[in-house]
Structure formats: C-alpha cells, structure tokens
Amino acid sequence: MTEYVLIPGADGRAWYWHRVVPELRARGHEAIAVDLPEDPSAGLADYTEAVIDQLDSAPGRLVVVAQSLAGFIAPLVCARIPVERMILVNAMVPAAGETAEQWWANTxxxxxxxxxxLRDGRDPEAPFDPLVDFFHDVPPEITDEALSIGPPGGPxxxxxxxxxxxxxxxxxxTRFLQGRDDRFFPLEFQRKVVADRLGVPVEPLPGGHLVALARPEQLTDWICG
Structure with missing residues (x-):
C-alpha cells in the first residue's frame, strides 16, 4: 500500500483534494490531504512542519503530491523525511535562495x-479572475461549492x-504533471522552467490549473501510473 500526502496550493485547504482522496482509496492506497497554516506570520519552515505534523507517525511507502504553490513546500518535506517519490502537479519549481515573490519575474x-x-484569443491585459484562470473547466457544482466555502486565507x-x-x-x-489547458501556468512555460530547473520531463495531462477538482479520476490514474 502506498500512502499519498496531498499538499494544496495557495488555497491552503485540504478540501482541494476531496475528489482525489476517495479515488486513491478505491485503488487500495491511503491518502492524507493536509491543511496549510493560516497564521500570517508563518514562513516556509512553519509550512513544512505543518505538513509533517499531519502525517502518520509510521508511514509506509510515502509519496508526496504537491499542487501549484506547494512546489515550494514539497521538496522541503522530502528533505526532512524518507519518501518514495515526489509528484508535482501544475507546480512552481523554486531555485536555491529564491523567494516565492521573486519566482514570478525570475521565470x-x-x-x-x-x-x-493572446494565443488563445483572451484579453492579455485582463486582471486575474479565478473563474477564468482557475475554474474554467471545473464542474459548476464544484465551483459553487468552492466559492460557498469562502475565500481562503492564502499564503x-x-x-x-x-x-x-x-x-x-x-x-x-520526481515526476512533473502539467495540465495542457492550464491558463495560469501555460504548458510551454512550464516545460521551459522544469527543463531549466529540474531536468525532468513534463508529463502533459488533460485539464487546467485545478485538475484535482476538474478531473479527479484521470489525475488519480496519472498519480498512480
């Protein structure tokens, strides 16, 4: 049995993985979706500690799965505890000494x-809109549920x-999975960043940035593959 540790992105809530957890368990695995700190003073070390604190005391074959911003956290977890592998999903890949604030311009x-x-025929100057950039391929009922929970605290x-x-x-x-239709982290952009910083192949999969909400069955197939 493999134990999957699922770390959310900037939303910070374990709820992000709520459609993937039962899929993993149906395949005979264990899954732990973690919440990230809401403390406004929490730094990277606090986020790392919070993930580790939510794990079982004696994990078996541990696989860390990280969404988006959690690309800054997952490697720190993997440097602290024994893990079998790490899977990044639509994730940020940090460089040594780089802050998450610097990452945007640096990449x-x-x-x-x-x-x-521009390529997709959308307004290139439009401000960020979560419904356009994140939820465009998420089922309406799941989008409604996400919005009804209220806004996350954020990092x-x-x-x-x-x-x-x-x-x-x-x-x-380390594996890197990237949604082909991710409007926030476009596929070709991620291919370049991952090649420069990790040197591993990007594995394109169907879906946008919130693939765990939009396509949980397919994402689970890829995670377990």
Whole structure:
C-alpha cells in the first residue's frame, strides 16, 4: 500500500483534494490531504512542519503530491523525511535562495501568461479572475461549492518573503504533471522552467490549473501510473 500526502496550493485547504482522496482509496492506497497554516506570520519552515505534523507517525511507502504553490513546500518535506517519490502537479519549481515573490519575474511568468492569453484569443491585459484562470473547466457544482466555502486565507507574507533554503533539489525521484489547458501556468512555460530547473520531463495531462477538482479520476490514474 502506498500512502499519498496531498499538499494544496495557495488555497491552503485540504478540501482541494476531496475528489482525489476517495479515488486513491478505491485503488487500495491511503491518502492524507493536509491543511496549510493560516497564521500570517508563518514562513516556509512553519509550512513544512505543518505538513509533517499531519502525517502518520509510521508511514509506509510515502509519496508526496504537491499542487501549484506547494512546489515550494514539497521538496522541503522530502528533505526532512524518507519518501518514495515526489509528484508535482501544475507546480512552481523554486531555485536555491529564491523567494516565492521573486519566482514570478525570475521565470518570466507574466510574459508567458500574456502570450498564452493572446494565443488563445483572451484579453492579455485582463486582471486575474479565478473563474477564468482557475475554474474554467471545473464542474459548476464544484465551483459553487468552492466559492460557498469562502475565500481562503492564502499564503502569508512571510511565506512569500522566505528564501527557499535548499542548495538543490532533494535526491528523490520526481515526476512533473502539467495540465495542457492550464491558463495560469501555460504548458510551454512550464516545460521551459522544469527543463531549466529540474531536468525532468513534463508529463502533459488533460485539464487546467485545478485538475484535482476538474478531473479527479484521470489525475488519480496519472498519480498512480
């Protein structure tokens, strides 16, 4: 049996994975979706500790799965505890000493997002809209449920200001899954970032940025593959 640790992105709530958890359990695995701190003073070390604190005391074959912003957290977890592998989903890939605030400009994300919008016939100057950029392929009833929960607290200022502390990527087998229709982190942008920073292939899969909400069965197939 494999135990999957599912870390959400900027939303910070375990709820993000609520459609994937039963899919993993139906395949005979264990799944732990974690909540991230809501403390406005919490930094990267606090986020890492919060994930580890929510794990079973004696995990078996542990696989860490990280969504979006959790790309800054998952490697820190993997550097602390024994894991079998790490799976990044539509994730940010940090460089040594880089803050999450610096990542956007360092990777050329604003330009890549505008270019993708132009290519797709959307307004490249439109401000971020979660319904357009995140929920465009999520079923309406799931979108309604997400919005009814209320806005997340989001990452703390300290999180964005903390330099990523590792000198390099932990020595853990790593896969990178990327939604072909992700409007926030376009596929070609991610291919370049991942090639430059990780040197592993990007595995394109159907869906946008919130693929765990939009296509839980297909994402689970990829995670278990």
């Amino acid at each position: 050329g994300h604003p330009e890549a997002r505008r270019a993708a919008a 703390s200022t300290s999180f964005f200001a903390d330099p990523w502390p590792l000198d390099g990527w932990p020595d853990v087998p």
